[in-house]
Amino acid sequence: MANNPFACPVCRRPHGALFEGPCADCLAQIAQERPPACPRCVGETVWVECWECGGEGEHDAYELDPIWYEPGDTEECSQCDGEGGWWHCEACAGERLREATGCS
Ligand SMILES: [Zn+2]
């Protein structure tokens, strides 16, 4: 495939888009899997609990700002978007760290 150098690493079909990574079909399927494969390298991921909210996905808003909020009010955690954590890819995290530090 001379004019389409990028193929999906999951189904191995050329996906017509000029980027490396899974095609739209495979990405949709990956998103359904638990744990989902890393969208970047299609490797294994582990669930990391959000340190900001302790895995709750929300904060006790009244505790943070009792003037503005009513007791019992909650606010979605901005760190994890209310998910309580995220899927973490060890391989890509290491790669990003190497990119950031310049170490190999
Ligand atoms: Zn695919």
Ligand SMILES: [Zn+2]
């Ligand atoms: Zn990855």
Ligand SMILES: [Zn+2]
């Ligand atoms: Zn959170």
